[in-house]
Amino acid sequence: xxxxxxxxxxxxxxxxxxxxxxxxxxxxxxxxxxxxxxxxxxxxxxxxxxxxxxxxxxxxxxxxxxxxxxxxxxxxxxxxxxxxxxxxxxxxxxxxxxxxxxxxxxxxxxxxxxxxxxxxxxxxxxxxxxxxxxxxxxxxxxxxxxxxxxxxxxxxxxxxxxxxxxxxxxxxxxxxxxxxxxxxxxxxxxxxxxxxxxxxxxxxxxxxxxxxxxxxxxxxxxxxxxxxxxxxxxxxxxxxxxxxxxxxxxxxxxxxxxxxxxxxxxxxxxxxxxxxxxxxxxxxxxxxxxxxxxxxxxxxxxxxxxxxxxxxxxxxxxxxxxxxxxxxxxxxxxxxxxxxxxxxxxxxxxxxxxxxxxxxxxxxxxxxxxxxxxxxxxxxxxxxxxxxxxxxxxxxxxxxxxxxxxxxxxxxxxxxxxxxxxxxxxxxxxxxxxxxxxxxxxxxxxxxxxxxxxxxxxx
Numbered sequence: 001x002x003x004x005x006x007x008x009x010x011x012x013x014x015x016x017x018x019x020x021x022x023x024x025x026x027x028x029x030x031x032x033x034x035x036x037x038x039x040x041x042x043x044x045x046x047x048x049x050x051x052x053x054x055x056x057x058x059x060x061x062x063x064x065x066x067x068x069x070x071x072x073x074x075x076x077x078x079x080x081x082x083x084x085x086x087x088x089x090x091x092x093x094x095x096x097x098x099x100x101x102x103x104x105x106x107x108x109x110x111x112x113x114x115x116x117x118x119x120x121x122x123x124x125x126x127x128x129x130x131x132x133x134x135x136x137x138x139x140x141x142x143x144x145x146x147x148x149x150x151x152x153x154x155x156x157x158x159x160x161x162x163x164x165x166x167x168x169x170x171x172x173x174x175x176x177x178x179x180x181x182x183x184x185x186x187x188x189x190x191x192x193x194x195x196x197x198x199x200x201x202x203x204x205x206x207x208x209x210x211x212x213x214x215x216x217x218x219x220x221x222x223x224x225x226x227x228x229x230x231x232x233x234x235x236x237x238x239x240x241x242x243x244x245x246x247x248x249x250x251x252x253x254x255x256x257x258x259x260x261x262x263x264x265x266x267x268x269x270x271x272x273x274x275x276x277x278x279x280x281x282x283x284x285x286x287x288x289x290x291x292x293x294x295x296x297x298x299x300x301x302x303x304x305x306x307x308x309x310x311x312x313x314x315x316x317x318x319x320x321x322x323x324x325x326x327x328x329x330x331x332x333x334x335x336x337x338x339x340x341x342x343x344x345x346x347x348x349x350x351x352x353x354x355x356x357x358x359x360x361x362x363x364x365x366x367x368x369x370x371x372x373x374x375x376x377x378x379x380x381x382x383x384x385x386x387x388x389x390x391x392x393x394x395x396x397x398x399x400x401x402x403x404x405x406x407x408x409x410x411x412x413x414x415x416x417x418x419x420x421x422x423x424x425x426x427x428x429x430x431x432x433x434x435x436x437x438x439x440x441x442x443x444x445x446x447x448x449x450x451x452x453x454x455x456x457x458x459x
Contacts, residue, residue, distance in 0.1 A: 028176040030425040034444045037451065037459045044423035045353035045386030047285045050169065050296040051278070051328065052156065052207070055148075055305050055312030058321050058362035058372065059380045059399070060084065062122040063138045065105055066115050069401045070364065077401050080364040082120070084372075085318040092322050093121040108133070111140070112407040113398035122322050125330040131339050134390045135349045137383045139454060140397030141414060142405040143360075146374045148312075151359040153206035158415030158432065161203065165430065167211030168192070169418055170219035172431055173294040176424050178217065187290040188220040193277040195300035196225030202308075207296055212430040219294070224277045274299050274310075274324075275331045282335045282347055293422075302327040306371070313362065314371040321362070336385075353386025353421045357414075364403030378405035381414055383455070387421050392456030409454060412436040417454035420447060 030038050038044070059065075060081040070080030079086070082105070093099045105118040106127055117138070119127055126132050145151040150161050159166045170190030177189040192208045210218040274297070281295040301310025301324040310324040332354070337346045347354070361379025362372035378399040397407040409417075416437060419426035426432050427443040440446035448459035 026176075026179040027428065027430070028172070028179070028419075028424040030447075031443075034425065034447055037444060037447045038425060039387055039420065039423050039451070039455075039457060041423075043387050043457070045421050046293070046351040047291065048169070048173065048294045048353050048355065048386075048418070048422060049281055049285060049347065050294070050355045050357060050418075051332065052296060052298045053311055053325075053328070053356060053358040054152075054204070054298055054300060054309035055307060055358075056360045056362050056374060056379070057311050057325060057356075057358045058122075058313075058317070059378075060362075060364060060403075061120040061318070061321060062325055063117075063119060063380050063382055064111075064140070064395075064399060065118040065120040066111075066399070067105060067118060068115065069403075074401070077364070077403075081403060082118075084364065084366060085370075088318050089121075092318050099124065109138075109394040111395045111398035113400065115398065117395055122325040123329055124326060125333045129333050129336070129338070132333060132336060132349070132384060134393055135385045135388050136393055137388045137456060138395045139381045139383065139414065140378065140395070140399055140405050140408040141381050141411065142378055142408040143376045143410055145376055146360070148202040148359060148374075150203075151374070151376055153203045153209075155357060155359040155411045156204075156206040157209060157211070158412035158436065159211075165211045166206060166209050167213055167217075167430065168207045168209050168219065168296070169415060170208060170294045170296055171210045171213050171217045172419055172424065172426075173422060174219055175213050175217035175430075176422075177293050185290060187287075187292075189292055190219035190294040190296075191281075191284055191292055192219050192221045192296045192298070193224050193281060194221060194298040195273045195277070196223045204298060207298065219296075224273050224280065272302060272327075272331075274302060274328055278328075278331045278335060282345070285347065285352070286345055288344075299324075299328055311358065311362070314367060314373065316370050317362065317366075317372045318370075347385075349385030351386070353388070353418070354382075354384040355418055356382040356384075375403065378403055378408065383421070387455050387457055394456070396454060396456075410438070413438070413450060413454065416446065417450040420451050421455055426450075 065082045067082050070077050070083045072078055093104055099121050104121050107116050108119045109117055111117050145154055153161045157166045157168050170192055174190035208219040208221040277297040281297050284292040284295050299310050305312040305320045306316055307314040311321060313320040335346050337343055337348050360374050360376035363375045367373040400406045416426040416432050434440050434443055434446050437446035451457050451459050
């Protein structure tokens with residue numbers, strides 16, 4: 001990344017929006033009739049970490065396992081969902097990870113259809129942390145876009161490809177905090193971390209798109225690789241009048257922030273760009289002087305799936321999904337404070353909302369001998385912390401025996417709820433409209449529904 005490109009990003013433009021409008025009408029404020037619907041301080045999240053699980057996380061071995069579905073005796077859907085790769089369970093979960101077969105599944109909560117959903121072995125790092133499970137809300141999503149190129153923008157921005165309003169969540173959050181800044185801050189509030197050489201033909205640029213927002217609301221995008229040294233590139237001598245701004249940005253990246261590292265999961269050990277990115281994200285969110293408010297990590301996986309990215313497992317499903325999911329969740333869990341821990345360098349679920357996103361799931365049946373295909377018709381997103389407390393933990397919606405959603409939300413509604421979780425009014429010319437929330441007839445009605453149905457908070 002060139003210094004000039006860096007300075008032309010949202011970092012340098014932040015001051016342009018400071019005091020752009022009076023505080024009472026700053027972007028993201030609610031109109032009078034809806035102010036009471038926004039989450040109050042102490043309930044809303046102060047920061048957001050999003051991890052985008054590129055390629056399609058399979059819910060059936062992770063956050064949404066219903067062992068009654070897809071059994072070998074099922075006449076219509078035999079050997080599907082959790083049972084699709086049953087003959088490989090012992091090798092992948094037992095042989096590599098040492099999980100007792102009796103512990104592959106753990107009953108968790110009931111879905112909207114009344115079925116008990118189990119947590120699978122892919123989420124063992126969370127299962128070993130009951131405090132995380134007590135703050136976790138699994139949301140069933142669905143849409144009709146089967147290709148990465150169309151599903152990724154819809155999932156990242158909540159608008160379909162070609163919509164001029166397409167803006168990533170980071171742009172909304174960036175502008176919200178820019179308009180309330182009184183310090184002349186130049187360090188960006190929103191950052192998107194992508195793996196070096198990411199698959200931009202799949203329209204991952206939607207993550208840092210600004211849509212109809214001013215260009216200075218665009219998040220700072222940084223590519224992370226195993227030889228990456230952003231701080232070294234920033235800390236160069238004469239850069240003229242921009243020296244102070246670059247030094248301020250460099251300070252956000254401590255020497256260990258993006259240092260090359262190695263990781264392992266289920267017997268695989270390699271350079272760990274995902275671990276580096278999660279560490280850098282937490283460091284940015286917890287910076288003592290100028291913390292970010294939103295950081296998104298595009299997870300390319302500890303190893304790349306055969307279809308590309310972390311979870312696009314067309315040819316080899318189970319081992320790939322297990323290795324990458326287990327690794328990512330372990331990296332994340334290690335950076336969340338346990339009860340009573342209080343490490344200032346780690347995330348605190350009382351003030352941070354974490355969103356695990358994906359463009360779609362994987363088919364509940366095989367594609368070829370060992371793989372799966374794209375499946376947007378029933379998959380999951382996961383909210384942790386922030387407004388999600390023990391009373392909100394559970395499942396939104398349901399997936400049926402055919403692997404398709406019985407009750408679900410769409411990506412636009414999910415993005416509305418994510419802004420609401422941050423206390424940001426999600427309806428404006430540059431963000432979302434009433435029509436983005438199915439069945440709503442007013443902005444207040446749409447906000448109340450998203451807050452209650454998706455976040456579990458009564459309006």
